[in-house]
Amino acid sequence: MSPPAVIAPSILSADFAELGKACSDTMNQGADWLHVDIMDGHFVPNMTFGAPVVTKIRSHVDRPTGAYGRGTFDCHMMIAEPKRWVRDFQKAGCDLYCFHYEAAVSSTAADTPAGTSTAKTSPKELISFIHGLGMQAGIAIKPKTPVDVLWDILENPVKEEVPDMVLVMTVEPGFGGQSFMASELPKVTALRERYPDLHIEVDGGLSEKTIDQAADAGANVIVAGSAVFGATDPGEVIGKLRDAVESRRGKL
Numbered sequence: 274m275s276p277p278a279v280i281a282p283s284i285l286s287a288d289f290a291e292l293g294k295a296c297s298d299t300m301n302q303g304a305d306w307l308h309v310d311i312m313d314g315h316f317v318p319n320m321t322f323g324a325p326v327v328t329k330i331r332s333h334v335d336r337p338t339g340a341y342g343r344g345t346f347d348c349h350m351m352i353a354e355p356k357r358w359v360r361d362f363q364k365a366g367c368d369l370y371c372f373h374y375e376a377a378v379s380s381t382a383a384d385t386p387a388g389t390s391t392a393k394t395s396p397k398e399l400i401s402f403i404h405g406l407g408m409q410a411g412i413a414i415k416p417k418t419p420v421d422v423l424w425d426i427l428e429n430p431v432k433e434e435v436p437d438m439v440l441v442m443t444v445e446p447g448f449g450g451q452s453f454m455a456s457e458l459p460k461v462t463a464l465r466e467r468y469p470d471l472h473i474e475v476d477g478g479l480s481e482k483t484i485d486q487a488a489d490a491g492a493n494v495i496v497a498g499s500a501v502f503g504a505t506d507p508g509e510v511i512g513k514l515r516d517a518v519e520s521r522r523g524k525l
């Protein structure tokens with residue numbers, strides 16, 4: 274059986290002038306995790322905020338009591354230098370640091386503010402580094418990246434180098450409110466067939482209209498921004514998304 278449903282509202286669609294309140298409100302409405310989108314204007318054509326803001330909003334939500342627990346801050350790092358910011362986000366209260374495969378393999382191994390190293394950042398080393406700082410590690414792939422790049426990373430006997438979660442983007446990263454790309458779901462199916470226990474997250478265009486397809490494919494961690502924050506009753510939407518995933522768990 275696949276892992277339990279996790280509903281992670283994306284605060285990208287929240288009112289940034291009231292971000293702390295938006296975080297506590299959405300938790301009170303039934304969210305499991307908070308999905309925190311970090312964009313640097315380089316890896317994606319948009320910018321959000323950095324670790325100082327995460328530090329501030331962290332105090333509005335109780336820390337999870339264990340791995341994947343309620344209140345997990347799921348930080349989706351849409352940034353060009355994923356290794357550079359690991360320590361800052363750990364200090365800020367990130368629980369799950371999810372970096373992009375594409376950024377890791379094309380960036381330098383910068384772990385200094387100056388970013389002077391020219392060595393490539395290996396995803397396995399980066400995962401181990403994240404685990405070493407006590408966080409869960411996630412790896413994300415964009416729509417144009419084939420799922421095959423992940424097999425070597427997932428089929429690794431060295432446990433510290435294996436990600437706890439894979440994020441399959443169902444839109445091009447950068448903006449909320451885009452249309453769901455069902456073309457990405459075969460990646461989810463392939464992952465679920467091989468890894469029944471893996472947390473598989475989908476992000477982009479998830480709503481009451483698209484959740485059944487994502488749940489049928491085997492996704493269990495559901496990110497939803499505009500569908501939750503734009504709803505008249507966000508709690509009802511969160512409940513429907515969870516029910517759709519839970520109703521399929523025994524069948525996958």
Ligand SMILES: O=C(CO)[C@H](O)[C@H](O)COP(=O)(O)O
Pocket residue numbers: 283285286308310349444445446447448449450451476477478479496497498499500
């Ligand atoms: O990572 C993201 C964009 O890059 C967002 O998390 C995602 O798009 C959620 O927004 P919506 O549910 O409105 O599509």
